[in-house]
Amino acid sequence: MTPEFVIGFAKQSIELALTLALPMLLVGLVVGIFVSVIQAATQIQEMTLTFVPKIVSMFIALLFAFPWIMEKMIDFTRNIFLNLPNYIK
Structure with a gap:
Protein backbone atom coordinates (compact mmCIF):
# COMPACT_ATOMS: atom_id res chain seq x y z
CA MET A 1 0.00 0.00 0.00
CA THR A 2 1.49 3.22 -1.13
CA PRO A 3 0.67 6.61 0.35
CA GLU A 4 -0.97 7.56 -2.95
CA PHE A 5 -3.28 4.56 -2.71
CA VAL A 6 -4.30 5.40 0.86
CA ILE A 7 -4.96 9.03 -0.06
CA GLY A 8 -6.98 7.97 -3.12
CA PHE A 9 -8.97 5.46 -1.09
CA ALA A 10 -9.70 8.07 1.61
CA LYS A 11 -10.74 10.58 -1.08
CA GLN A 12 -13.07 8.04 -2.67
CA SER A 13 -14.60 7.20 0.75
CA ILE A 14 -15.20 10.85 1.62
CA GLU A 15 -16.72 11.54 -1.80
CA LEU A 16 -19.07 8.58 -1.36
CA ALA A 17 -20.10 9.73 2.13
CA LEU A 18 -20.86 13.24 0.85
CA THR A 19 -22.75 11.87 -2.15
CA LEU A 20 -24.89 9.66 0.09
CA ALA A 21 -25.68 12.53 2.45
CA LEU A 22 -26.54 14.96 -0.35
CA PRO A 23 -30.25 14.10 -0.85
CA MET A 24 -31.10 14.56 2.83
CA LEU A 25 -29.02 17.72 3.13
CA VAL A 35 -39.92 27.61 6.69
CA SER A 36 -37.71 30.67 7.22
CA VAL A 37 -39.60 32.58 4.54
CA ILE A 38 -42.90 31.60 6.16
CA GLN A 39 -41.59 32.68 9.56
CA ALA A 40 -40.38 36.00 8.20
CA ALA A 41 -43.70 36.65 6.48
CA THR A 42 -45.81 35.79 9.51
CA GLN A 43 -43.30 36.97 12.15
CA ILE A 44 -43.73 33.73 14.08
CA GLN A 45 -40.38 32.94 15.71
CA GLU A 46 -41.05 29.53 17.23
CA MET A 47 -37.91 27.35 17.29
CA THR A 48 -39.75 24.03 17.03
CA LEU A 49 -41.39 25.27 13.84
CA THR A 50 -38.03 25.07 12.08
CA PHE A 51 -36.85 21.69 13.38
CA VAL A 52 -39.92 19.48 13.09
CA PRO A 53 -40.57 20.03 9.35
CA LYS A 54 -36.88 19.59 8.57
CA ILE A 55 -36.62 16.34 10.52
CA VAL A 56 -39.78 14.91 8.97
CA SER A 57 -38.81 15.93 5.43
CA MET A 58 -35.28 14.56 5.81
CA PHE A 59 -36.68 11.26 7.08
CA ILE A 60 -39.02 11.07 4.07
CA ALA A 61 -36.08 11.86 1.76
CA LEU A 62 -34.12 9.07 3.43
CA LEU A 63 -36.96 6.63 2.80
CA PHE A 64 -37.04 7.53 -0.90
CA ALA A 65 -33.24 7.60 -1.31
CA PHE A 66 -32.55 4.47 0.74
CA PRO A 67 -32.50 1.97 -2.17
CA TRP A 68 -30.05 4.18 -4.08
CA ILE A 69 -27.91 4.67 -0.96
CA MET A 70 -27.78 0.92 -0.30
CA GLU A 71 -26.86 0.22 -3.93
CA LYS A 72 -23.95 2.70 -3.74
CA MET A 73 -22.75 1.28 -0.42
CA ILE A 74 -22.98 -2.32 -1.61
CA ASP A 75 -21.09 -1.49 -4.83
CA PHE A 76 -18.36 0.27 -2.86
CA THR A 77 -18.03 -2.59 -0.37
CA ARG A 78 -18.09 -5.21 -3.11
CA ASN A 79 -15.35 -3.33 -4.95
CA ILE A 80 -13.23 -3.29 -1.79
CA PHE A 81 -13.64 -7.03 -1.17
CA LEU A 82 -13.06 -8.00 -4.80
CA ASN A 83 -9.88 -5.92 -5.01
CA LEU A 84 -8.57 -6.85 -1.57
CA PRO A 85 -5.83 -9.14 -2.97
CA ASN A 86 -4.64 -6.25 -5.16
CA TYR A 87 -4.58 -3.90 -2.18
CA ILE A 88 -2.44 -6.23 -0.07
CA LYS A 89 0.36 -6.44 -2.65
Whole structure:
Protein backbone atom coordinates (compact mmCIF):
# COMPACT_ATOMS: atom_id res chain seq x y z
CA MET A 1 0.00 0.00 0.00
CA THR A 2 1.49 3.22 -1.13
CA PRO A 3 0.67 6.61 0.35
CA GLU A 4 -0.97 7.56 -2.95
CA PHE A 5 -3.28 4.56 -2.71
CA VAL A 6 -4.30 5.40 0.86
CA ILE A 7 -4.96 9.03 -0.06
CA GLY A 8 -6.98 7.97 -3.12
CA PHE A 9 -8.97 5.46 -1.09
CA ALA A 10 -9.70 8.07 1.61
CA LYS A 11 -10.74 10.58 -1.08
CA GLN A 12 -13.07 8.04 -2.67
CA SER A 13 -14.60 7.20 0.75
CA ILE A 14 -15.20 10.85 1.62
CA GLU A 15 -16.72 11.54 -1.80
CA LEU A 16 -19.07 8.58 -1.36
CA ALA A 17 -20.10 9.73 2.13
CA LEU A 18 -20.86 13.24 0.85
CA THR A 19 -22.75 11.87 -2.15
CA LEU A 20 -24.89 9.66 0.09
CA ALA A 21 -25.68 12.53 2.45
CA LEU A 22 -26.54 14.96 -0.35
CA PRO A 23 -30.25 14.10 -0.85
CA MET A 24 -31.10 14.56 2.83
CA LEU A 25 -29.02 17.72 3.13
CA LEU A 26 -30.63 19.29 0.06
CA VAL A 27 -34.13 18.50 1.29
CA GLY A 28 -33.26 19.93 4.71
CA LEU A 29 -31.89 23.08 3.07
CA VAL A 30 -34.94 23.62 0.87
CA VAL A 31 -37.41 23.00 3.70
CA GLY A 32 -35.37 25.21 6.03
CA ILE A 33 -35.43 28.10 3.57
CA PHE A 34 -39.15 27.64 2.97
CA VAL A 35 -39.92 27.61 6.69
CA SER A 36 -37.71 30.67 7.22
CA VAL A 37 -39.60 32.58 4.54
CA ILE A 38 -42.90 31.60 6.16
CA GLN A 39 -41.59 32.68 9.56
CA ALA A 40 -40.38 36.00 8.20
CA ALA A 41 -43.70 36.65 6.48
CA THR A 42 -45.81 35.79 9.51
CA GLN A 43 -43.30 36.97 12.15
CA ILE A 44 -43.73 33.73 14.08
CA GLN A 45 -40.38 32.94 15.71
CA GLU A 46 -41.05 29.53 17.23
CA MET A 47 -37.91 27.35 17.29
CA THR A 48 -39.75 24.03 17.03
CA LEU A 49 -41.39 25.27 13.84
CA THR A 50 -38.03 25.07 12.08
CA PHE A 51 -36.85 21.69 13.38
CA VAL A 52 -39.92 19.48 13.09
CA PRO A 53 -40.57 20.03 9.35
CA LYS A 54 -36.88 19.59 8.57
CA ILE A 55 -36.62 16.34 10.52
CA VAL A 56 -39.78 14.91 8.97
CA SER A 57 -38.81 15.93 5.43
CA MET A 58 -35.28 14.56 5.81
CA PHE A 59 -36.68 11.26 7.08
CA ILE A 60 -39.02 11.07 4.07
CA ALA A 61 -36.08 11.86 1.76
CA LEU A 62 -34.12 9.07 3.43
CA LEU A 63 -36.96 6.63 2.80
CA PHE A 64 -37.04 7.53 -0.90
CA ALA A 65 -33.24 7.60 -1.31
CA PHE A 66 -32.55 4.47 0.74
CA PRO A 67 -32.50 1.97 -2.17
CA TRP A 68 -30.05 4.18 -4.08
CA ILE A 69 -27.91 4.67 -0.96
CA MET A 70 -27.78 0.92 -0.30
CA GLU A 71 -26.86 0.22 -3.93
CA LYS A 72 -23.95 2.70 -3.74
CA MET A 73 -22.75 1.28 -0.42
CA ILE A 74 -22.98 -2.32 -1.61
CA ASP A 75 -21.09 -1.49 -4.83
CA PHE A 76 -18.36 0.27 -2.86
CA THR A 77 -18.03 -2.59 -0.37
CA ARG A 78 -18.09 -5.21 -3.11
CA ASN A 79 -15.35 -3.33 -4.95
CA ILE A 80 -13.23 -3.29 -1.79
CA PHE A 81 -13.64 -7.03 -1.17
CA LEU A 82 -13.06 -8.00 -4.80
CA ASN A 83 -9.88 -5.92 -5.01
CA LEU A 84 -8.57 -6.85 -1.57
CA PRO A 85 -5.83 -9.14 -2.97
CA ASN A 86 -4.64 -6.25 -5.16
CA TYR A 87 -4.58 -3.90 -2.18
CA ILE A 88 -2.44 -6.23 -0.07
CA LYS A 89 0.36 -6.44 -2.65
